[in-house]
Amino acid sequence: MGKMRDVTDIKYIVNKIARTNAEKASVEFMNRKSAEKVRGFHKSFPEYKVTPLHSLDELSKRLRVGAIWVKDESYRFGLNAFKVLGGSYAVGKYLAEQLNLDISELSFEKLRSKEVKEQLGSITFVTATDGNHGRGIAWAAEQLGQKSVVYMPKGSSEIRLNNIRNEGAEAYITDLNYDDTVRLASQKAEENGWVLVQDTAWSGYEKIPTWIMQGYGTILDEAMEQIAEAGVERPTHVFLQAGVGSFAGSMLGYLVGKYGDERPITVIVEPDKADCLYQSMLVGDGNPHAVTGDLNTVMAGLACGEPSTTSWEVLKDYAEVFVSCPDYVASRGMRILASPLGSDPQVISGESGAVGLGLVSLLAENKMLNEMKTSLRLNQDSKILIISTEGDTDPENFRKVVWDGAYPSAW
Template sequence: MMDISSFKYIANNQARKIETEHLSVPFMDQEVIGKVRSFHKRFPEYQVTPLHSLKALSRRLNVQNIWIKDESYRFGLNAFKVLGGSYAVGKYLANKLGMDISDLSFEILKSREMKERLGEITFVTATDGNHGRGIAWAASQLGQKSVVFMPKGSSNIRLNNIKKEGAEASITDLNYDDAVKLAKHYADENNGVLVQDSSWDGYEEIPTWIMQGYCTLIDETLEQIEIEGSEWPTHVFLQAGVGSFAASVLGYLITKMGKNRPITTIVEPNEAACIYKSVEVNDGNPHAVTGFMPTIMAGLACGEPSTVAWGLLRDYADMYISCPDYVSAKAMRMLGNPLPGDPRVISGESGAVGLGVLSLIREEQVLHQIASQLHINADSRILIISTEGDTDPEGYRNIVWDGMYPSF
């Protein structure tokens, strides 16, 4: 029997009531979206990542369509994070040069002339793996240095992948949020540049650039859906750590679709549900989860909401779900062993959880109330974004091969 006692949710009944006729997100307007997409298109490694349609699973779960955006193909780095990190690095360098990012590309930034004008720069960050690897890759491409701090319990495979990109990297004895503080201290003491998607009062410009960088993946997605001749999604499930990715996608959808945007559900692991906790406290402010966060969803193991992301998620998301690790593990197995006719997708622990939530609220009678509140039915068109592949191959095999974190 499945234990759903630790599966928690809060509906935001005000999300559709506080809006004006002309919704807008100041940092995610059409001009920004165009600049971000254009910047990424200039990378030699740039390719649109796959959008899979799971038709057989859609029939099983009695919905019209389920799309999976597969970010395991992004720039050969197996995760989406490089989109935000590379754009933030590009914006920082453009500002330092007194230029508009529209006039720059990575090829120009890599040139000897630009390197001489910029001098040596050290980019510093804290990460569970994917973000740090993206920063290390971007810095290496530009002939610059990077220093990466990882929280306690981080995968050695992820650590080594960061080092392979040329970074000075180490696993600390700290949780994620304290690793961020360590990175900030290091940057301050060593004249480095902190590139972090966490944000706080006084540190919001670079995190905003990171969020803008993420919009490439959702811009691609809507374009792919249009090309296949389908209508846009009615629902989207967005996983959250500090909330930057989720708020980026939600902000983009508000800009593009306004009141007609998809019903949006924010998903977090129980051990690190800082957005859920902030909504539950219900005083309008972000609240932190403290201590170590032993979840398999390492990319979501963050205790402090981003101040840039929080307001968007608080006001415009429709539901917040906190779930146990087995939810993600189940979805990893579902995607890795698909129904006949559906494509196989290799999705990591932080990438698969949205599908896990969807499958449970459609299949488990005791969770049907959630589907009802979200208005999920046979006409629903649902978007899931698999933000990473098997970035920890050993952990992936433990779950998919050996059945760790079973549903029952």
């Protein structure tokens, strides 16, 4: 095998914030009733189908773990990523409020009816995005006969920009980093009377981000059903990638609500150039802390420097471990999924979707990470869930990684 790769640049911290159950953040927003409403709304879409849960049996044997499942969100609504679940639900909830109705009374078809559109008038939704969230908002707005404006941070992919425009939105790449682009979108909403639909929460802006988090719940609601159908009660470990933390907070909130203290061990994974959650845990005062700069990482969907306040409360109280990963971890995961072993299915996973699997593979095969592996209690009985949140949403970069070996993880 040769010399082992130096992986000391993968950093982790075990959550040692001790709070009583009474002090911990509420996860009622992800309760069973909420999950049923969300799933019901998504089921009303003509495009709705349960996305695949792949069992990587051969890889599990190689990595000496009990099971590895990959939930493949590249199939979601034909948009190649999961983000549309949160964006569409938030848009639906906003429109339901304007109609003074509960969303459970409204199907997607009813919301895009001529009668409802005449009643609501013209609404413009605005957001900031690296690509996937903006495309989801653009798609939902277009489907419902409304308008959307999308701002993207500097360095964003032209392909992702064009995909958003193809869904009917006005879309622009700014010369700002992600967090400043969010501020720009918020400013434009105030100036123009638009509706900001952002998955980042801050003081005074929590309702819509919470709706977005609820919308993501369909992913785990499906996955837990699929795992149960395979004859397994639940996974022992879930690896969740994080940007501002809304996706991770949503998934963890669902798991806490469903399983309580019996929930899987949850590992939060971030790019080292945008590891605001890891750094916040490192400070250890219980507050969220931002990281600044260009946030330059191949994991574009996770290139966020400021934690969402709503999700931070959930993550700091319930996640077991936070990990800061260099880009080669995600790239390794992409290559493993694209080149499966034996009869394992191929999974086309983008940069942000593959980082959890890349980390699992290194934990299993690189002895320098044995301390972290022990902390996570990873062993031959571990049953691991990975959520591949996107496909090749930037095909050119996907080929650079998978074909040309960009960001190498060679030993």
